[in-house]
Amino acid sequence: MRPVFFVLTFLGVMALCFWAYRENYATQAALRDMGRLQNEIASLREALALQRAEWAYLNRPERLRELATLNFDRLGLLPLEPVQFGAAAQVSYPAPMLLPGDDLFPDISNPVDVTGQFSTEPAPSPVDGQFP
Amino acid sequence: MIRTPLRPLARILLARQKGENPDTIERENLRLRHEEIRDRSRARAEVRLLFLSLGFLAAFSTIGARMGLLAATEPVEPRSASAGAQIMATRADITDRNGRILATNMQTNSLYAQPKDMVDPGRVARELAKIFPEIDPVALERRLTDGRSFLWIRRVMSPEQMQRVHEIGDPGLLFGPREMRLYPNGTLAAHVLGGASFGAEGVSSAEVIGTAGIEKALDARLRDPAQAGTPLALSIDLTLQAAVEEILETGKTMLNAKGAAAILMDVRTGEILSLASLPAFDPNDRPNPLVKGDPGDSPLFNRAVQGVYELGSTFKIFTAANALNLGLVAPDTMVDANAPRKWGRFTIREFQNKNYGPLLSVHDVIVKSSNVGTANLALMIGAERQAAFFQSLGFMDPTVIELVEAPGARPIVPKRWPDITTITTSYGHGISASPMHLAVAYAAIANGGVRVTPTLLRGGVPQNGARVMSPETAAASIDMLRGVVAEGTATLGDVPGYQVAGKTGTAEKPNAQGGYDEDKVVNTFASMFPANDPKYVLVVTLDEPVETSGSEPRRTAGWTAVPVAGEIIRRAAPLLGLRPVVEPPPVDELTAVAN
Numbered sequence: 134m135r136p137v138f139f140v141l142t143f144l145g146v147m148a149l150c151f152w153a154y155r156e157n158y159a160t161q162a163a164l165r166d167m168g169r170l171q172n173e174i175a176s177l178r179e180a181l182a183l184q185r186a187e188w189a190y191l192n193r194p195e196r197l198r199e200l201a202t203l204n205f206d207r208l209g210l211l212p213l214e215p216v217q218f219g220a221a222a223q224v225s226y227p228a229p230m231l232l233p234g235d236d237l238f239p240d241i242s243n244p245v246d247v248t249g250q251f252s253t254e255p256a257p258s259p260v261d262g263q264f265p
Numbered sequence: 266m267i268r269t270p271l272r273p274l275a276r277i278l279l280a281r282q283k284g285e286n287p288d289t290i291e292r293e294n295l296r297l298r299h300e301e302i303r304d305r306s307r308a309r310a311e312v313r314l315l316f317l318s319l320g321f322l323a324a325f326s327t328i329g330a331r332m333g334l335l336a337a338t339e340p341v342e343p344r345s346a347s348a349g350a351q352i353m354a355t356r357a358d359i360t361d362r363n364g365r366i367l368a369t370n371m372q373t374n375s376l377y378a379q380p381k382d383m384v385d386p387g388r389v390a391r392e393l394a395k396i397f398p399e400i401d402p403v404a405l406e407r408r409l410t411d412g413r414s415f416l417w418i419r420r421v422m423s424p425e426q427m428q429r430v431h432e433i434g435d436p437g438l439l440f441g442p443r444e445m446r447l448y449p450n451g452t453l454a455a456h457v458l459g460g461a462s463f464g465a466e467g468v469s470s471a472e473v474i475g476t477a478g479i480e481k482a483l484d485a486r487l488r489d490p491a492q493a494g495t496p497l498a499l500s501i502d503l504t505l506q507a508a509v510e511e512i513l514e515t516g517k518t519m520l521n522a523k524g525a526a527a528i529l530m531d532v533r534t535g536e537i538l539s540l541a542s543l544p545a546f547d548p549n550d551r552p553n554p555l556v557k558g559d560p561g562d563s564p565l566f567n568r569a570v571q572g573v574y575e576l577g578s579t580f581k582i583f584t585a586a587n588a589l590n591l592g593l594v595a596p597d598t599m600v601d602a603n604a605p606r607k608w609g610r611f612t613i614r615e616f617q618n619k620n621y622g623p624l625l626s627v628h629d630v631i632v633k634s635s636n637v638g639t640a641n642l643a644l645m646i647g648a649e650r651q652a653a654f655f656q657s658l659g660f661m662d663p664t665v666i667e668l669v670e671a672p673g674a675r676p677i678v679p680k681r682w683p684d685i686t687t688i689t690t691s692y693g694h695g696i697s698a699s700p701m702h703l704a705v706a707y708a709a710i711a712n713g714g715v716r717v718t719p720t721l722l723r724g725g726v727p728q729n730g731a732r733v734m735s736p737e738t739a740a741a742s743i744d745m746l747r748g749v750v751a752e753g754t755a756t757l758g759d760v761p762g763y764q765v766a767g768k769t770g771t772a773e774k775p776n777a778q779g780g781y782d783e784d785k786v787v788n789t790f791a792s793m794f795p796a797n798d799p800k801y802v803l804v805v806t807l808d809e810p811v812e813t814s815g816s817e818p819r820r821t822a823g824w825t826a827v828p829v830a831g832e833i834i835r836r837a838a839p840l841l842g843l844r845p846v847v848e849p850p851p852v853d854e855l856t857a858v859a860n
Contacts (some may be wrong), residue, residue: 135296189366191448194507212508214841215762 271295278313328855345499355444356473357487358496359458359480361503361804362538362723366496368458368480368548371447373723374427374440376419377468380409383437392433393418396426420463420471421445441468446480452545454506457499458719460551476551477565479721481669484540498537498723505529508836509539516829517543520810525829526568526700528804529837532708532793533727535717537666538801539837540570568806570666571674573697576806577770577822579791580693581639582742585631586710587654588642590738596745600625602638611685613640616771616821631745632753634769636692643691648682650689657733658706660698667721674699693770700789704804707791710746711799714739747796754823758831762845763838765831766799767792769822774809785809788822790830794838795846803837805830 201210271294277287290485303726359368382387390406397419408416421443422430430438446461459478463471474488475481479499487497509527517525529539538705546552546564555563561572588594603622604615616622621635630638643651655661655678663672677697681688689695701719708717716730734742746766749755754769770789773781793799811818819825838845 156743182369183371185366186369186371186447186449189369192365193450194503195454196450198507198511212836215760215835215839215845218844 269294278584286561304804305763306795340734347566355470355488356446356461357489357493359487360496360498361501361506362498362536363502364496364498365503366445366449367454367503368448368461370444373421373423373445374444375417375443375466375471376430377439377441378409378416378418378425378440379414379437380412381414381437383409384435384757386410386437388432389435389438393430396429397422417466420466439468441470443471444473446473446548448548450503451549452547453503453510454501454540455545455548456542456569457501457540457541457668458548460548462551477667477669478548478567479667479669482671482766495556499721499725500531500534500538501540501721502538505837505840506539506541508840509833510541510543510545512832512836513541513543514828516825516832517807517810520807520812520829521827522807522810522825523562524566524568524572524808525810526572526804526806526808526832527830528561528569528700528704528802529833530704530708530719530802530804532711532717532799533729534725534803535705535708535719536724537719537721538841540569540721542566542570542572545553545566566670567670568808569804570664570668570807571699572808573674573677573699574787574789574806575694575772575775576700576789577693577772577787578634579703579768579770579789580691580696580728581631581634582710582746582768583654583658583706584642584646584691585627585745586734586738586742587646587651588627589741590654590734591646591650593645594627594642595722596628596741597626599626600630600638601641602630602635604637605633606637606640608640608685608688611688613637613688628745628748631768632748634749634754638689638854640688643687644684646687648684651687652682654688654733654780655696657716657731658702658709660696660702660706664699664701664705664719666701666719671701674701676702693772700804700806703789703791706801707793707802707804709733710742711793711802712739743793743796743799746793750792751795755792755827756820758821758827758834759790760794760831760834760838762847763794763834763843764796764846765794765834766791766796767827767830769801769827771820771822784811784818784820786820788820788826790822790826792830792834794834795843800843801837801841803830803833805833822839 201208204210271291272287273290273294280287280290356370358366358370360366371732378389380386387406388411390402390409393405394400394402395615400418405418418438419426427440429515430440436847443463448455448458448460455478457478459480459482460476461473461480464474465472472488475484479497480487483497486492509529513525513527516522525541526542527539527541528537530537544564554560554565559566559614561611562568566572581585589596594600601622602625604613604620605618606613615636621629621633622637625633625635625638627638627642629635630642646654652661659675662677663675665671676699679695680692705717705719708719709715713736715728716733716735717728718730721771743766746768747764749768750759750765755765755767758765758767768791770791772787772789773783774785774787776782776785786809788810789804791800791802791804805826807822807829809825811820812824813819
């Protein structure tokens with residue numbers, strides 16, 4: 134019985150040694166990894182701070198004002214005016230959506246007489262996609 | 266264990282036979298037994314002592330070895346703990362009330378030289394002068410060759426410049442990392458931010474310390490490592506600040522003013538939404554203070570906080586409010602306003618020697634800005650109560666705003682308070698205060714009579730300060746101020762929809778001879794809007810403006826500060842989210858239409 138116990142103990146010690154050896158190297162690898170990640174985080178943080186600063190620099194009111202002036206033809210941006218405040222009631226509801234079964238022309242019950250004259254001038258043609 | 270009996274029967278019997286005392290055998294045996302016991306216990310004790318000393322030896326050698334190890338090894342950062350942002354940033358950012366960056370840090374490099382390692386100092390000096398125009402190559406070469414072993418060349422530089430220094434390729438040129446303070450918005454809110462510079466400098470790092478403004482006033486908070494990750498949020502609104510500075514700059518240019526200042530303040534929370542002072546400077550490249558001349562001419566001078574001026578007729582409303590609050594008069598009480606009025610050897614005149622009298626209601630005294638009417642109100646109040654009222658409004662002490670300049674801007678108040686002082690201070694002469702003082706006092710009227718403490722930090726909690734006047738007095742005062750804008754001296758400041766209420770003030774500047782310069786004035790317009798429920802106070806001050814569109818130059822606030830303030834309100838109010846109120850048109854504009 135005793136030799137068996139000794140052999141088993143020896144094997145157990147060897148197994149624990151093997152486990153400790155593995156754990157030691159895994160820990161060192163994890164620490165190295167951690168250090169690398171910390172460095173990466175630090176440099177990313179630095180880059181982030183720099184990009185925040187750059188964002189703030191590019192969005193400084195002075196530059197935005199100049200850009201709005203330069204691109205006034207395309208954007209037509211002007212400072213906010215008091216008259217631009219509206220009431221919720223002024224916003225019109227969107228037209229109701231037509232469902233496939235809906236009648237495109239509901240019954241027209243109040244026809245209107247339309248009179249006019251034919252123009253001798255040629256019909257206006259669109260300029261830049263818009264009628265003058 | 267076999268115990269030896271103390272009285273073995275065989276020996277006892279033998280001894281008895283021989284006639285000896287058998288007890289000696291017992292004693293002998295007892296002695297032997299005790300000796301045996303003693304030997305055994307000594308051996309055991311020796312073993313125990315051995316173990317104990319081994320234990321102590323192990324413990325002390327472990328501690329000693331650990332201490333030796335700690336002393337001998339290089340310190341390393343803990344690798345397993347996660348580092349937070351606070352270790353990365355040495356100084357907290359400053360943001361506006363919406364989180365937009367006003368001041369942040371940037372990693373750059375400093376340049377220093379170790380001339381002992383330098384290969385060719387002459388070439389290095391010439392090449393460096395090409396990169397940095399401010400370097401004199403001859404002087405630098407002399408300093409590089411005079412035998413010193415260390416020399417700072419640049420505190421900070423851009424990555425491009427650093428690359429070009431690298432390309433010189435001299436081993437005596439070295440770089441040290443530097444955290445640099447950066448103000449991305451340039452001159453915007455320069456006087457609020459102030460600026461920062463380097464304190465103690467080392468090769469591998471340097472401390473960044475605030476030199477002025479809020480950077481210096483809250484230096485400890487900004488440098489606190491525990492709060493380095495949390496930006497300091499100011500009450501300033503970047504968009505508003507930009508709009509206010511733009512309009513103020515335009516106004517200053519158009520009116521040929523030497524300087525200008527504007528303060529926009531929330532009347533309940535005391536938050537300063539915009540604080541502008543012109544001319545401004547770039548905190549990234551802070552100019553040096555003036556060594557001679559008037560420090561007030563330097564762009565570093567914060568006119569809104571440091572500028573202590575006689576604020577003129579803007580003070581009249583305090584006299585009227587005081588009289589109302591004391592119950593001496595009602596807004597429609599008629600007071601003597603017969604100009605000019607003699608007081609001892611002094612004569613009190615109205616603007617352009619007019620006479621609004623003989624009698625004027627208190628409301629009209631304010632609307633027409635009558636000096637004589639205000640003087641008579643002040644005489645009714647008396648010196649003591651007048652001084653106490655100014656004290657309660659904060660005109661006797663420096664403001665407590667979070668700027669390092671604020672405590673130095675002590676108002677100039679009369680030492681004695683004779684009747685003539687009572688008269689002149691009632692219309693804002695002989696007492697000097699900063700526009701910030703005026704904003705605080707107007708905020709007290711605007712919020713219904715409660716003193717507020719101005720702050721530059723975002724908080725947003727309505728303050729519950731000391732009551733300085735009754736709500737009824739405040740309402741009546743606002744009504745009078747509304748009259749000034751609707752029909753009085755400040756009609757150019759009326760912004761449709763925002764019911765501006767305010768008071769103009771034109772004060773001649775005292776000159777070096779002790780008199781007043783007629784063509785040098787400080788124009789102030791202190792206003793609040795909207796009048797039906799004032800939310801914001803705006804104070805605009807122009808230094809030496811002149812309006813030249815008419816046939817003769819005009820220097821009253823109604824022509825200078827008021828239109829500028831009106832334009833600021835027109836731009837700022839929508840940005841503040843204030844919806845314009847549709848005011849009913851005056852009755853005479855309504856036209857009857859037949860059905």
